[in-house]
Amino acid sequence: MSDDILLSARNIRRDFRVSAGFGKRARTVSAVRGVSLDVKKGGVLGIVGESGCGKSTLAKILLGLDEATSGEVLFQGQTMAGMNRKTRARHIQPIFQDPYLSLNPRKRVDTIIGLPLRVAGVPERDIRTRVAEMMELTGLPLRLAGTFPSQMSGGQRQRVAIARALISRPELVVCDEPTSALDVSIQAQILNLLQDLRRELGLTYVLISHNLAVVEHIATEVMVMNHGEVVEHRPTAELFARPGSAYTQMLLDSILTPEPGKGLPEIALTDA
Amino acid sequence: MTATDISPQAAPAIEAAPRPASDIWRRGRRHTGLLIGGGLVLMIVLIALLAPLLAPHDPYLQDLNNRLVSPIWGEGGSWAHPLGTDALGRDYLSRLLYGARISLLIGFGATAIAGVIGTTMGVLAGYFGGRIDFIVSFIVNVRLALPAMLVALVVVALVGGSLNVVIWTLGFLVWDRFAVVMRAATQQIRSLDYLSAARAAGASVGRILLTEVMPNVLGALIVVATLEIAQAILFEAALSFLGLGVQPPTPSWGLMISEGKSHMFFRPWVIALPGAALFILVLAINLLGDGIRDVTATEGRT
Numbered sequence: 001m002s003d004d005i006l007l008s009a010r011n012i013r014r015d016f017r018v019s020a021g022f023g024k025r026a027r028t029v030s031a032v033r034g035v036s037l038d039v040k041k042g043g044v045l046g047i048v049g050e051s052g053c054g055k056s057t058l059a060k061i062l063l064g065l066d067e068a069t070s071g072e073v074l075f076q077g078q079t080m081a082g083m084n085r086k087t088r089a090r091h092i093q094p095i096f097q098d099p100y101l102s103l104n105p106r107k108r109v110d111t112i113i114g115l116p117l118r119v120a121g122v123p124e125r126d127i128r129t130r131v132a133e134m135m136e137l138t139g140l141p142l143r144l145a146g147t148f149p150s151q152m153s154g155g156q157r158q159r160v161a162i163a164r165a166l167i168s169r170p171e172l173v174v175c176d177e178p179t180s181a182l183d184v185s186i187q188a189q190i191l192n193l194l195q196d197l198r199r200e201l202g203l204t205y206v207l208i209s210h211n212l213a214v215v216e217h218i219a220t221e222v223m224v225m226n227h228g229e230v231v232e233h234r235p236t237a238e239l240f241a242r243p244g245s246a247y248t249q250m251l252l253d254s255i256l257t258p259e260p261g262k263g264l265p266e267i268a269l270t271d272a
Numbered sequence: 273m274t275a276t277d278i279s280p281q282a283a284p285a286i287e288a289a290p291r292p293a294s295d296i297w298r299r300g301r302r303h304t305g306l307l308i309g310g311g312l313v314l315m316i317v318l319i320a321l322l323a324p325l326l327a328p329h330d331p332y333l334q335d336l337n338n339r340l341v342s343p344i345w346g347e348g349g350s351w352a353h354p355l356g357t358d359a360l361g362r363d364y365l366s367r368l369l370y371g372a373r374i375s376l377l378i379g380f381g382a383t384a385i386a387g388v389i390g391t392t393m394g395v396l397a398g399y400f401g402g403r404i405d406f407i408v409s410f411i412v413n414v415r416l417a418l419p420a421m422l423v424a425l426v427v428v429a430l431v432g433g434s435l436n437v438v439i440w441t442l443g444f445l446v447w448d449r450f451a452v453v454m455r456a457a458t459q460q461i462r463s464l465d466y467l468s469a470a471r472a473a474g475a476s477v478g479r480i481l482l483t484e485v486m487p488n489v490l491g492a493l494i495v496v497a498t499l500e501i502a503q504a505i506l507f508e509a510a511l512s513f514l515g516l517g518v519q520p521p522t523p524s525w526g527l528m529i530s531e532g533k534s535h536m537f538f539r540p541w542v543i544a545l546p547g548a549a550l551f552i553l554v555l556a557i558n559l560l561g562d563g564i565r566d567v568t569a570t571e572g573r574t
Contacts, residue, residue, distance in 0.1 A: 060468075063468075063472050064472070065468055065471055065472060085471075085474045085476075086474040087474075088474065089472060089473050089474030090474075092472070093472060093473070094468065094469060094472045096465040096468065096469065097465075098465065101464050101465045101466065102464075102465035102466050102468075102469050103466055103469075104466040104470075104484055104487070104488070105466075105488065106487035106488055107487070115469075115470060115473050115475070116473040116474070119470075119473050119474045119475045119476075119479065120474065161469070164469065164473075168473070
């Protein structure tokens with residue numbers, strides 16, 4: 001395996017046992033069925049597919065928040081299963097969909113952003129300077145440091161979530177629908193911020209989205225998922241120009257904008 | 273996908289969103305029940321603390337020449353004993369003032385013990401779910417199936433009644449509501465993304481429970497605690513009335529009612545006074561708890 005592969009997943013499978021009720025036999029539902037992927041260093045892997053196709057489950061497994069039923073995740077060639085939680089946290093960080101749910105409502109912004117450093121045992125004085133740095137980098141005015149998430153706008157909250165994810169300088173950031181809970185006008189700002197930060201800090205992203213316009217905008221490679229399986233995995237431009245499967249074609253057809261790539265429309269794929 | 277698909281995700285966010293402190297303060301000042309309850313509790317706490325300064329007599333000093341003197345509004349009452357004396361000639365007002373100490377001590381002591389036990393079990397069950405939840409639920413059910421009064425009577429009868437024994441016994445008996453409420457409150461937030469974010473940041477389970485979960489279930493904890501304090505105080509009064517709680521000559525309100533019961537037909541005040549004191553304290557604590565719930569609860573649930 002070449003050196004420029006940061007993260008790879010081998011044959012990931014995740015089954016959930018669903019109880020049908022008392023006395024009935026539990027059913028097994030497979031959310032992810034044998035997915036393999038490679039994320040190149042400095043690249044952006046977009047994972048698309050409709051709701052319920054296993055994108056978020058896969059993201060949780062990549063983050064180490066959920067365990068795969070079978071298969072393994074390798075980070076820089078090392079298996080993640082044996083990795084200590086603090087080591088893993090230094091390499092991989094998440095950005096979640098809804099900043100109204102991903103920030104603790106009882107904590108002030110500076111405490112939220114500083115959490116990964118506090119967990120890592122960084123001295124309090126250094127945490128304060130690095131939080132200030134990070135707030136500046138993510139476009140948050142310093143006067144917001146002492147406020148609670150409830151006093152901020154959606155866009156500001158997502159900036160806080162981004163600042164928290166990046167403060168420990170991870171190599172890989174897994175963004176699970178980072179813009180779909182935001183206003184359309186804010187979505188572009190957040191995406192541009194993510195792009196700028198990637199260039200500035202040399203980050204690698206796994207970007208999960210059902211919004212193809214978002215993926216086309218920033219992903220270098222796209223993986224299409226359906227029913228827990230990989231439908232296709234190709235460079236972005238190639239995939240958008242010549243979709244390799246009927247399912248991908250269907251996804252592309254459901255984009256509502258007249259000119260794909262010009263705007264950032266909110267596509268409700270599952271409603272179609 | 274319809275609106276109902278979205279609501280389970282949206283609901284906890286709204287519920288979990290705290291009001292700014294100033295907002296709670298503003299609502300609190302307009303809440304009559306909270307003000308009355310809080311004022312009365314504060315007053316009784318002050319009385320308990322300042323009992324040695326406020327009491328006109330030694331609550332333990334017997335004066336057999338002045339037994340069962342009426343309060344000032346009764347026949348033969350005087351300012352020497354504003355609320356009369358008991359069957360052993362002890363000043364009733366002084367005993368009532370000192371009795372506030374016992375009631376509050378037991379109320380707060382037993383609730384603190386119960387709170388630690390119940391909250392630990394409830395939060396663990398709510399956070400981990402699965403097997404731990406099953407075990408905790410089983411223990412809670414066992415506890416609920418036990419008649420608390422009977423267990424308390426047996427323990428006190430075996431070990432002997434004293435203030436400490438009563439506090440520990442009650443503490444080990446009234447934790448069930450803490451466990452049930454904390455479990456439900458924790459379940460509500462366990463799958464929210466800020467806990468996932470803390471996990472992804474490498475935080476230990478202990479840190480997540482203490483710094484991420486606890487601040488968000490504290491409101492419910494305070495409300496349960498106030499209710500349990502009232503419960504424990506009544507429990508102590510009942511135990512003492514049965515002669516198995518706090519032992520004489522300690523001035524406990526329940527014990528005073530018990531000691532006065534043979535005189536209740538001719539001198540009803542000997543049980544009416546400690547009874548009224550208990551009533552006021554329990555009412556005040558309940559008003560305070562209801563008030564805190566109203567002020568900190570979400571919109572539309574007042």
